[in-house]
């Protein structure tokens with residue numbers, strides 16, 4: 001997603017997320033900005049005042065901030081901190097995973113995107129490679145001895161060697177003229193799973209990177225939109241929800257969100273300039289779960305939810 005927007009919206013992340021509204025299954029940091037009843041009121045007023053075009057535009061803008069349905073069902077897991085580590089606050093985290101104890105992180109923004117290996121306990125960059133200035137780095141995931149990195153709107157991705165971060169290949173991940181964006185990426189052991197800021201996850205084959213199925217993510221029958229950074233953990237897809245501190249756990253077989261973690265308790269440990277939560281990494285070997293965010297000055301190991 002756009003860096004400017006995320007930076008601007010990061011100011012909202014200093015607030016606690018609004019409590020779950022179980023009657024409408026609505027939840028969002030933007031709840032205080034535009035509510036559905038206000039939108040309905042706007043439409044009615046527009047007809048009455050014969051200002052339909054103006055208010056339609058207002059409603060269009062408002063729709064961009066319609067609160068998102070987030071996991072009113074399922075288990076609400078506590079955010080229990082086990083360790084905290086330094087994290088480079090200049091990094092606009094878009095993709096995050098752990099491989100053999102080393103953190104891999106991608107950072108977004110035009111003319112400043114990069115991919116880095118990071119020493120987990122110090123936050124020090126071991127190796128860092130920039131992307132060409134016209135690409136905005138997004139999510140990434142590893143398969144075998146390489147990783148795939150998405151970019152935001154170009155429809156172009158890159159394959160890198162894990163050990164040297166040497167770029168090996170360029171690949172396309174959407175049909176021509178398709179507007180689907182690249183946000184998060186995970187690998188489930190067989191296929192890649194891609195998010196695009198919507199309520200849909202797209203499953204891609206591992207070699208040709210061909211889309212083979214779509215997972216529609218819901219909670220209580222309502223779509224859960226703005227799915228962002230991903231991680232596949234023990235049969236579940238964990239996903240950051242953009243503009244919130246919520247991580248949800250999705251059953252990829254059904255698309256149902258079966259649980260969530262509210263990361264907002266971490267805010268009191270972060271600098272005020274920390275942006276949105278984004279970045280989930282799981283070390284399957286040590287069974288450790290890590291989370292961070294855009295321009296967060298810390299990375300946290302938190303307790304792994306037990307279903």
Ligand SMILES: [Ca+2]
Nearest residue numbers: 096230231280
């Ligand atoms: Ca991840």
